[in-house]
Amino acid sequence: MSTMTGEAAKFLIVDDSRAIQSIIKRAIEGCNYPKLEIQTATDAEAAMNILEGYRPDLIITDWHMHKISGLEFCQHVCQTYGKKIPIGFVTTESAAEKIDQAYQSGARFVINKPFQDIDLRSKILEIIPVGGITEQPAAIPENLATSHQMLSSMLKGQAFTLEPCPPLGLTDLTENNFIGLFGENGKTPPVNALAIMDMNAVGLLWALNNEKPEMLKTILASGGASNDQLDEARRFMDEFGAGMSIGHKNGPLKLARSSIVSRQFPRLEMSLKSNAGRMDYRIHVPEIGTGFITYIKLL
Numbered sequence: 001m002s003t004m005t006g007e008a009a010k011f012l013i014v015d016d017s018r019a020i021q022s023i024i025k026r027a028i029e030g031c032n033y034p035k036l037e038i039q040t041a042t043d044a045e046a047a048m049n050i051l052e053g054y055r056p057d058l059i060i061t062d063w064h065m066h067k068i069s070g071l072e073f074c075q076h077v078c079q080t081y082g083k084k085i086p087i088g089f090v091t092t093e094s095a096a097e098k099i100d101q102a103y104q105s106g107a108r109f110v111i112n113k114p115f116q117d118i119d120l121r122s123k124i125l126e127i128i129p130v131g132g133i134t135e136q137p138a139a140i141p142e143n144l145a146t147s148h149q150m151l152s153s154m155l156k157g158q159a160f161t162l163e164p165c166p167p168l169g170l171t172d173l174t175e176n177n178f179i180g181l182f183g184e185n186g187k188t189p190p191v192n193a194l195a196i197m198d199m200n201a202v203g204l205l206w207a208l209n210n211e212k213p214e215m216l217k218t219i220l221a222s223g224g225a226s227n228d229q230l231d232e233a234r235r236f237m238d239e240f241g242a243g244m245s246i247g248h249k250n251g252p253l254k255l256a257r258s259s260i261v262s263r264q265f266p267r268l269e270m271s272l273k274s275n276a277g278r279m280d281y282r283i284h285v286p287e288i289g290t291g292f293i294t295y296i297k298l299l
Contacts, residue, residue: 008035009128012054014047014061014073015040015090020113024060024090027120030166033130044073051077056085057128060120063091063102071102078106086127090115118172122200122290129161129286143243150239151283154209154232158285165282168294170272173263174199176223178230180237182245186254193253193297194271195241199225201283201291202233213288224260234258237293244279244295271296 009031013024021040028038039054041047043065059077063070070089077087088109089102099110109123140148144162151160173196182193203219206212206229219225225233238255245253261268272278276297284290 008037009033010037010054010056010058011039012047012050012056012059013038013040014042014044014059014065014070016042016062016065020062020090023117024120027117028124030117030121031124031128031130032166033128044068044070044076047073048076051081051085058108058124059085059087060090061087063089063093063098071098071105074102074107075105088123088127090120116171118168118292125282125284125290126287129284130163143246145243147236147240147243150236151205154205154236155285156208156211158208158288160283160285162281162283165280165292167278167280168272168292170263170269172292174220174223176260176262177268178202178225178233178237178258179261179265179268180234180241180255180258182241182253183256184248184250184253186256188256191256191298192248193241193245193295195237195244195255196268196294196296197233197237198292199223200289201293202229204283204285204289204291205236206232208285208288216289230258230260240293241295271298 011028013021015021015024025038029036039050039056041050045067047061061070061073070091074087077085086108087106088111089107090111090113092113093099094112102110108127111120111123148162151162176199178197180195181188181191182195183191199220202225203216207216207219209232219229234255237258241255242252278294278296280292280294282290282292
């Protein structure tokens with residue numbers, strides 16, 4: 001993988017729509033790779049010619065194309081290059097039997113159009129982590145130390161990263177999100193800060209802590225979470241918020257209340273736009289999934 005050697009992360013986008021190519025490029029650029037190289041093709045035949053002299057770390061292809069379909073192209077790539085070149089779909093194809101056929105042919109993911117940038121970024125980062133693997137990981141900041149310890153325990157020792165990411169917008173969040181309100185000694189009002197966990201993060205914590213990674217897709221498809229699943233998220237959110245509020249005049253803040261809210265909740269949108277400071281983090285478990293958590297100081 002290029003990012004492990006300090007080389008550019010390399011991508012090949014195959015789609016007959018220039019507009020979709022641009023949207024996919026934007027999602028890739030949002031992953032914040034230190035070095036990046038992207039090539040494009042408008043059909044599978046052109047993509048095959050590009051592959052004769054170019055080895056991308058990931059191919060992102062459409063399904064319905066002239067002459068050679070995306071599925072046929074996927075089969076060609078997997079038969080010719082094996083696992084050396086991962087391939088995923090961004091497509092309007094949604095029939096269950098077709099999606100199953102794509103995975104059986106070797107596809108790493110299938111995302112339906114229209115899609116949110118964050119959904120594609122999550123899949124990309126699972127395959128090509130930013131920075132790859134380093135022998136000497138950076139020192140963990142004091143405000144994340146306890147959160148790292150808790151994550152390591154909840155994720156059963158599975159490799160993970162908890163790292164800053166660009167500020168999330170409302171459309172980057174899942175449809176429903178877990179919101180926690182923080183106050184001094186765990187009491188509100190006033191609400192001094194809030195934390196937002198998307199459903200990806202909630203599902204990730206519960207599925208791995210309970211050693212049921214196969215349940216993650218079910219949790220995400222439901223768009224919500226059970227009380228048990230929220231309890232797992234609540235434990236982590238409390239520690240995360242305490243760490244983020246180190247330096248508060250009366251000591252670290254504690255979680256006072258929490259609930260599931262829609263991303264259309266007016267207070268959520270207002271808090272993302274108008275606040276006294278925020279920190280956005282990405283939780284990534286290779287080959288399993290990616291979630292996000294944001295800490296916001298209130299005015």
